[in-house]
Amino acid sequence: MDQRLPISRRSLLLGAAALGVPAALVGCGSGDSPAPTGGRSAGNLGTVTIGSNASDEIPKKSLETQVKAFTQATVKINTVDHNTFQENINRYLRGTPEDVFTWFAGYRMQFFAAQGLATDVSDVWREIGGDYTQAFKDQSTGTDGKQYFVPATYYPWAVFYRKSVWQEKGYQPPATLDEFTALAKKMKADGLIPIAFADKDGWPAMGTFDILNMRINGYDFHVSLMSGKESWTDPKVKQVFDTWRGLMEYHQPAALGRTWQEAAQSLAQKKTGMYLLGMFVAQQFPEADRADIDFFTFPEINPAYGTDSIDAPIDGYMISAKAKNVEGAKALLKHLAQASSQNIATKLDPGTLAASSKADTSGYSALQKRGAELVSKATHIAQFLDRDTRPDFASTVMIPSLQSFVSKPGEIDSLLASIEKQKANIFR
Structure with a gap:
């Protein structure tokens, strides 16, 4: 069975205009950094940890800014060099992963979901599904028909x-x-x-x-x-x-x-x-x-x-199968799926487009508008070699x-x- 779910021109953007390996394992992470949570020192859902590959300055700031508005839990981000993140993810997910981790849609998501290394977030999708086109949902769905991924941004x-x-x-x-x-x-x-x-x-x-x-x-x-x-x-x-x-x-x-x-x-x-x-x-x-x-x-x-x-790869978030705080992790994914969160991402990062159909594209730069137009006109959209295999x-x-x-x-x-x-x- 071909596990890849191709995106067509018609379905991708009808409504729309990315392993944190703990530093102790690989010696190159930036360490846990608590992210402020909207004035609360701790929310009702305790602490949620994120393993992040957003190691470059702009995407790192973008994620930190988005989680500042999350008030239901304290969030700790462990940022790891992007390449190390990818090279070590299999070991990471089988070891002691954070609750949430940044990852990629499509085949790369399905590969780990099929191995039982990710948590089913179909219940999250029942709440956020109306904010996404069917194509984004398809790219978040495992071979078992369940969802394991929440899209945040994409780029051509x-x-x-x-x-x-x-x-x-x-x-x-x-x-x-x-x-x-x-x-x-x-x-x-x-x-x-x-x-x-x-x-x-x-x-x-x-x-x-x-x-x-x-x-x-x-x-x-x-x-x-x-x-x-x-x-x-x-x-x-x-x-x-x-x-x-x-x-x-x-x-x-x-x-x-x-x-x-x-x-x-x-x-x-x-x-x-x-x-x-x-x-x-x-x-x-x-x-x-x-x-x-x-x-x-x-x-x-x-x-x-x-x-x-x-x-035109899609970046987003998954919950590891070994997550210690699944409830808090799902709440965080819902927050990151909101148009308001993705609006922050596209404003701070000039190289991204929002996955949510409800995101505000009126503030897009000329480059972002051109990028969205390019994707909308494509008949076929691949996720990139290292995500498509x-x-x-x-x-x-x-x-x-x-x-x-x-x-x-x-x-x-x-x-x-x-x-x-x-x-x-x-x-x-």
Whole structure:
């Protein structure tokens, strides 16, 4: 049974315009930090703990601000580096997890729910369901038909750029891969590094693979490949890597030594011309420069699929199966599902959009409005490679494989044979 629940254009946004490993386990958390609870030193529901991957400054502040308005319990947040969070979640959930933890919708949620590592929150959904479209509920539902996740925010992936640079140089958004390549050549001639790029953390390159695969082979093939049903040695997959290799000369060099934040800063500093990333790229721009950010969806490669698919991951919250305060945790999830909470998130974080249909989008920046429009027009929406496949396959196979390709893009056949062999051992 295919556990993935695809989101269609019609159902996703008809009504709408992300493991905390305790620091003692991994030595890199920021520690427990109590969040004020609206004037009460302790609410009626005691203390609720959150394991959070919101380690960057802006999303961290966003979560802290949202829980300040929660008056039913005292909240303690344990913030852990985002990448460590993901790499250790399986051990974390089987160990001594916090009550609530930040996580991702769709397949990644279903994977842990099916293992009995998450608490059923169907009763929470009976109260909050009217605030979400059916597609968001689908992406929160396990294979057993129960809900295990509450969506908070989402964000599209696209190619971002600075409007002022493009206006100065006379650049125009490309509609095809040939136009994209011609633009990159022009940027290079103008002294810009055409494409900002970073993969020190292992996951950013997944976004490039996703969009190239969906543009070349279509959404259905991509989803099937992610679920282990297609061969990585298929000529269709090789074409993806061949196409990517052809673009490598325009990528920012030494990508394995650079974080996404540093690559985004190079775009902000006008050293690079464009950057394929999630809308959270805006977090790395000074507030005064954010109005200068714009984007275009990655251009068409195969006319059969055009630009019908994008990545638009959904972030939110789950309750661990070992939660000590389930009642308080469910109350907190209801609070985080409220439009008022998500309004705080989208106001503080310029790279996110609210999942609740009742959220106030009138205060969206021009960038956020454009992001919501992009998602609403997409026919198919993927959750991102490391969310659309098994976590062990994503972390132990795809991260090192894509980093190997970025380092040595000429060795495609052996790379794909290695991925396929490892895939066969994982998808049994």
